[in-house]
Amino acid sequence: MSLKGKIQKFTITRGEGETAELADYEIELDEGMVVLDCVHRIQHEQEPDLAVRWNCKAGKCGSCSAEINGRPRLMCMTRMSDVVDETEDGKPIEIRPMKAFPHVKDLVTDVSWNYEVAQKIKPINGPDEMNWEFNQNEADRVQQFRECIECFLCVNTCHVLRDHSLFDEFAGPRNLVRLAQYEMHPLDQEDRIPEIKKEFGVEYCNITRCCTEVCPAGIQITDDAIIQLKERVVDRYYDPLQRIWRTLTRQKVRY
Amino acid sequence: MTEDYKKYEYDVIVIGAGGAGLRAAIEAARSGAKTAIITKSLLGKAHTVMAEGGCAAALQNADPRDGWKVHFHDTMKGSKWLANWQMAEYHAKEAPDRVRELEQWGAVFDRTPKNLINQRNFGGHTFPRLAHVGDATGLELIRTLQERGIHEGIDIFMEYTVRHLLKEGDRVTGCVAYTRVDGDFHAFSAKSVVLATGGITRVWSVCSGSWEYTGDGHALALWAGAELRDMEFVQFHPTGMVWPPSVRGILVTEGVRGEGGRLTNSEGDRFMFDYVPEMFAGDHAETIEESDQWVEEIVSGKLATVRRPPELLTRDVVSKAINSEVKAGRGSPHGGAFLDISHRGEEAILKKLPSMHHQFKELAGVDISKEPMEVGPTAHYVMGGVIVNAESQETTISGLYACGEVASGLHGANRLGGNSLSDLIVFGKRAGEFAAKRSKDLAQPVIDDSQVKSAITDMLEPFNNEGGENPGLIYDELRDMMQAKVGIIRTKDELDEAIEDLKNFDTRRKSAYPGSSRKYNSGWHQALDLKNMVDVSYVATLAALTREESRGGHTRDDFPVPDDEYWGETLNIIYMEDGEIKIRQEAKEEMRDDLKDAINEVKAMIAERAAEAGGEN
Numbered sequence: 001m002s003l004k005g006k007i008q009k010f011t012i013t014r015g016e017g018e019t020a021e022l023a024d025y026e027i028e029l030d031e032g033m034v035v036l037d038c039v040h041r042i043q044h045e046q047e048p049d050l051a052v053r054w055n056c057k058a059g060k061c062g063s064c065s066a067e068i069n070g071r072p073r074l075m076c077m078t079r080m081s082d083v084v085d086e087t088e089d090g091k092p093i094e095i096r097p098m099k100a101f102p103h104v105k106d107l108v109t110d111v112s113w114n115y116e117v118a119q120k121i122k123p124i125n126g127p128d129e130m131n132w133e134f135n136q137n138e139a140d141r142v143q144q145f146r147e148c149i150e151c152f153l154c155v156n157t158c159h160v161l162r163d164h165s166l167f168d169e170f171a172g173p174r175n176l177v178r179l180a181q182y183e184m185h186p187l188d189q190e191d192r193i194p195e196i197k198k199e200f201g202v203e204y205c206n207i208t209r210c211c212t213e214v215c216p217a218g219i220q221i222t223d224d225a226i227i228q229l230k231e232r233v234v235d236r237y238y239d240p241l242q243r244i245w246r247t248l249t250r251q252k253v254r255y
Numbered sequence: 256m257t258e259d260y261k262k263y264e265y266d267v268i269v270i271g272a273g274g275a276g277l278r279a280a281i282e283a284a285r286s287g288a289k290t291a292i293i294t295k296s297l298l299g300k301a302h303t304v305m306a307e308g309g310c311a312a313a314l315q316n317a318d319p320r321d322g323w324k325v326h327f328h329d330t331m332k333g334s335k336w337l338a339n340w341q342m343a344e345y346h347a348k349e350a351p352d353r354v355r356e357l358e359q360w361g362a363v364f365d366r367t368p369k370n371l372i373n374q375r376n377f378g379g380h381t382f383p384r385l386a387h388v389g390d391a392t393g394l395e396l397i398r399t400l401q402e403r404g405i406h407e408g409i410d411i412f413m414e415y416t417v418r419h420l421l422k423e424g425d426r427v428t429g430c431v432a433y434t435r436v437d438g439d440f441h442a443f444s445a446k447s448v449v450l451a452t453g454g455i456t457r458v459w460s461v462c463s464g465s466w467e468y469t470g471d472g473h474a475l476a477l478w479a480g481a482e483l484r485d486m487e488f489v490q491f492h493p494t495g496m497v498w499p500p501s502v503r504g505i506l507v508t509e510g511v512r513g514e515g516g517r518l519t520n521s522e523g524d525r526f527m528f529d530y531v532p533e534m535f536a537g538d539h540a541e542t543i544e545e546s547d548q549w550v551e552e553i554v555s556g557k558l559a560t561v562r563r564p565p566e567l568l569t570r571d572v573v574s575k576a577i578n579s580e581v582k583a584g585r586g587s588p589h590g591g592a593f594l595d596i597s598h599r600g601e602e603a604i605l606k607k608l609p610s611m612h613h614q615f616k617e618l619a620g621v622d623i624s625k626e627p628m629e630v631g632p633t634a635h636y637v638m639g640g641v642i643v644n645a646e647s648q649e650t651t652i653s654g655l656y657a658c659g660e661v662a663s664g665l666h667g668a669n670r671l672g673g674n675s676l677s678d679l680i681v682f683g684k685r686a687g688e689f690a691a692k693r694s695k696d697l698a699q700p701v702i703d704d705s706q707v708k709s710a711i712t713d714m715l716e717p718f719n720n721e722g723g724e725n726p727g728l729i730y731d732e733l734r735d736m737m738q739a740k741v742g743i744i745r746t747k748d749e750l751d752e753a754i755e756d757l758k759n760f761d762t763r764r765k766s767a768y769p770g771s772s773r774k775y776n777s778g779w780h781q782a783l784d785l786k787n788m789v790d791v792s793y794v795a796t797l798a799a800l801t802r803e804e805s806r807g808g809h810t811r812d813d814f815p816v817p818d819d820e821y822w823g824e825t826l827n828i829i830y831m832e833d834g835e836i837k838i839r840q841e842a843k844e845e846m847r848d849d850l851k852d853a854i855n856e857v858k859a860m861i862a863e864r865a866a867e868a869g870g871e872n
């Protein structure tokens with residue numbers, strides 16, 4: 001069904017921090033719009049100073065994360081036809097900023113915590129010679145993790161952070177994906193397991209899989225990244241054979 | 256009212272955190288310079304993140320017959336011989352090591368059966384040359400540089416927008432920025448400043464670019480007294496999405512054609528066979544059978560023994576062909592052409608073109624593994640930019656460097672796909688290296704308070720316009736005007752009109768009112784951006800008006816053929832004098848003899864292949 005000409009109501013967070021409130025808007029829709037188009041239309045036609053963060057409008061940069069009708073999604077990849085379908089007739093579509101991060105203004109939040117955690121993760125440590133050799137199967141294992149667009153929707157959804165605010169203890173799903181990307185790189189030599197356990201707190205994750213559900217890049221965050229890391233931690237700290245092997249060889253175990 | 260501002264001191268300031276800016280900053284920091292990056296969006300979000308198809312470098316992993324000479328030849332030919340040959344030489348020679356270095360910094364490119372970096376075919380590249388990661392190569396590049404960059408001791412200022420370059424006499428000594436989040440002001444003293452701000456394509460309404468593409472760096476350089484070239488050459492990528500309207504312009508990677516995608520019109524004809532220009536006659540397949548055989552060989556990892564499909568002609572050629580088909584009434588339902596890859600099968604498509612599959616499914620409700628896409632030209636890249644020294648990337652004013660899309664020279668009249676990502680890392684490194692070198696012998700410049708104050712006054716100007724228009728509306732209308740009058744096919748009359756219109760826009764933007772808050776005020780940012788958008792639009796229009804011929808990314812309906820004798824040897828140079836934008840012509844530089852020999856060597860090799868593939872004719 002074409003939405004062209006339909007008058008649609010929206011209710012959008014306006015203001016800063018504690019004093020922010022929902023404000024109502026109404027615009028006429030065009031065919032094939034995504035939610036970000038509507039926000040832009042409101043900004044260009046009604047509210048010049050409406051704050052919204054976006055870059056690519058193509059689902060590639062991960063800037064435009066928000067909670068649309070309570071579901072964390074990218075505004076630029078959420079089609080109005082779907083949102084209109086899920087909204088009760090005559091009711092407004094609700095757009096709020098991500099809840100887990102400090103609010104800046106309107107739809108914009110402060111996501112700098114994610115960058116601070118990233119800073120603590122050691123870079124790749126591989127051979128000095130150029131022309132690294134590894135095969136496509138080995139690449140496949142890591143490439144999935146490298147598809148992350150840093151939208152931080154997973155972090156926003158994870159109850160360890162959203163509800164329990166364990167920002168100092170737990171690295172969050174996005175940065176665990178980053179750790180997995182290095183840990184499973186075929187040529188990385190760094191021993192990352194101790195900090196994955198201690199500093200980055202992998203054990204705080206209790207495998208609810210909420211992060212995986214919202215990931216717009218379709219990364220199997222829980223099963224392919226976090227559980228793998230958890231297993232490596234278990235092997236290291238709770239498996240005596242592994243421990244003996246390691247002291248004998250002083251080497252990282254290859255999986 | 257006096258406004259406070261914060262002061263900082265650095266050896267090297269890099270403006271922009273795309274591929275070029277990050278690479279420059281890494282090099283500067285590694286050379287021992289105290290370095291900062293200023294970027295108007297968050298780290299890792301720059302336009303580079305959108306690049307899809309790949310990064311061109313003659314690694315010789317996919318086809319050993321490749322080499323720097325062939326890459327050099329292809330770049331020069333693609334540029335319609337207007338590129339700066341010295342840059343094209345550095346680029347072809349250095350790109351392989353820059354790509355290998357990315358791998359050492361954690362990039363995980365797709366592999367060959369021999370476990371090395373794989374390479375794919377792209378338009379205008381004689382051999383498979385593009386290192387890639389599915390169709391998300393830009394993401395791989397930017398994330399790799401970001402993850403390397405944060406461990407190099409570089410200070411990073413995110414969501415700071417630079418509006419002004421500080422000068423002392425005729426050298427650049429720093430810059431002034433506002434923060435998007437709070438709207439407060441910051442002045443940076445720097446011994447060297449590197450512009451890496453990307454392009455200008457947001458001035459067209461159908462474009463593939465991010466919101467950042469408002470030509471900030473082009474304008475900052477122009478205002479500071481640097482010269483630009485090639486600004487009439489804008490690459491309209493042949494395959495943007497055309498339907499639905501809200502996604503019009505979003506890119507469909509050339510990788511689709513590199514993987515065997517077929518272009519057809521509403522009558523089902525593979526029309527590209529009819530559009531092979533004389534310059535490329537003999538380089539491309541002449542029959543559907545030959546095309547199909549090429550795809551088959553490439554897909555199964557063999558060396559091609561026949562010539563590539565005409566779908567892989569350079570972008571200017573394919574764009575104009577689609578445009579002509581639509582004009583002749585043979586377009587697709589929404590005014591484009593059909594692009595079909597479904598014959599490759601779902602499995603191959605999901606592996607090689609996952610984000611295209613996702614993009615069409617999510618945004619257009621089309622499953623590209625089963626049905627064709629509808630595509631049409633979209634403003635994609637500006638070949639023109641700030642003139643730089645090939646070796647050091649220094650602009651025509653001292654202390655100011657430029658690299659990446661904001662710089663010019665490597666691409667001449669037309670850029671080959673994949674040659675931008677390689678441009679970023681080759682010349683990003685050079686810019687960083689030379690900017691750092693320069694800073695070694697210099698004292699820290701003193702920040703000139705009066706320049707900062709006047710920049711701040713300019714930035715606050717929009718808040719005095721209570722009751723004025725919403726800047727967003729002017730922004731939309733400007734883009735529509737440029738699309739209509741300075742688009743893919745140009746005429747004198749329309750360009751003249753555009754010049755007049757731009758004067759109007761300049762007046763209108765001065766009275767736009769964004770509302771009163773300085774906190775993350777999108778309208779205020781737009782009101783400021785409009786100043787550069789109007790200026791770079793003017794520059795592009797003026798250059799287009801002046802070049803009375805058609806070449807590469809510049810097509811004049813009233814001058815449809817290339818004028819090799821004059822314009823084939825001549826560049827348009829843009830500069831500012833007494834507050835006015837001016838243009839003059841300069842002869843291009845004669846190529847070095849050994850490079851001419853290299854070109855002839857490659858030409859002979861290509862002719863030999865054509866003779867083998869095409870038999871007698």
Ligand SMILES: Cc1cc2nc3c(=O)[nH]c(=O)nc-3n(C[C@H](O)[C@H](O)[C@H](O)COP(=O)(O)OP(=O)(O)OC[C@H]3O[C@@H](n4cnc5c(N)ncnc54)[C@H](O)[C@@H]3O)c2cc1C
Nearest residue numbers: 271272273275295302303308309417453659660673675676
């Ligand atoms: C959809 C798409 C696909 C593409 N695919 C390919 C491909 O496959 N291969 C290829 O080679 N090329 C490709 N390109 C082209 C290529 O991506 C770009 O040319 C290239 O990424 C530009 O990089 P850059 O480093 O010059 O600038 P950008 O990545 O654009 O970075 C510019 C930076 O400057 C900052 N900035 C701008 N203005 C200011 C200011 N006033 N103050 C502070 N900061 C500022 C921005 O925030 C940003 O950080 C593609 C382009 C698009 C749009």
Ligand code: SF4
Nearest residue numbers: 158205206208209211
């Ligand atoms: S699976 Fe773990 S990381 Fe993901 S949301 Fe649940 S607790 Fe958080």
Ligand code: SF4
Nearest residue numbers: 148149151152154215
């Ligand atoms: S893992 Fe997925 S949800 Fe999390 S930041 Fe990356 S792309 Fe977003």
Ligand code: FES
Nearest residue numbers: 056057062064076
């Ligand atoms: S704007 Fe880039 S992901 Fe939405």
